[in-house]
Amino acid sequence: MSNKAIFKQIKQAFAEAPRNQHTAELHLQMIKFADELKHITAKEFCEEMGLKQSQGTEFSKMRNLTARIKATGLNTELI
Template identity: 60%
Template sequence: MNDKIFFRIKEALEQAPRNQRMAELQIQCLKYADDLPSITAREFCETLNLKPSYGTEFSKMRNLTSRLKSAGLDVTKL
């Protein structure tokens, strides 16, 4: 299952305009945070061939997901 998720994330990042890739990464992290609970930020970056510094964004978005969902965010619409 994780392979499919990572494929979708990678595809979304590749299709995003260059100046929108960070925003797309953040959206994808929010979208799939609940599906990747045991993945570390390091594993996330290594799997997607991202710089290790992007792990911070992954961690931030994972931490925000529960708060945003309780405020009404529907991640299926992302």
């Protein structure tokens, strides 16, 4: 899947999430696509998503968490 398609999917999921669930949805999407987005920086992620640069820390945390989550057997493709 191309980066363009990934970001489109993340933006759609974020837009469809209830307002009080935006942060949780963003975290889930970051985990879901962590492997595909491992070559981009947190800054690039925020720019593409139209987020504040401070959200870059969350992107980095979720990407680092993904390896541990996968080690438990969770299939991130099912998120």
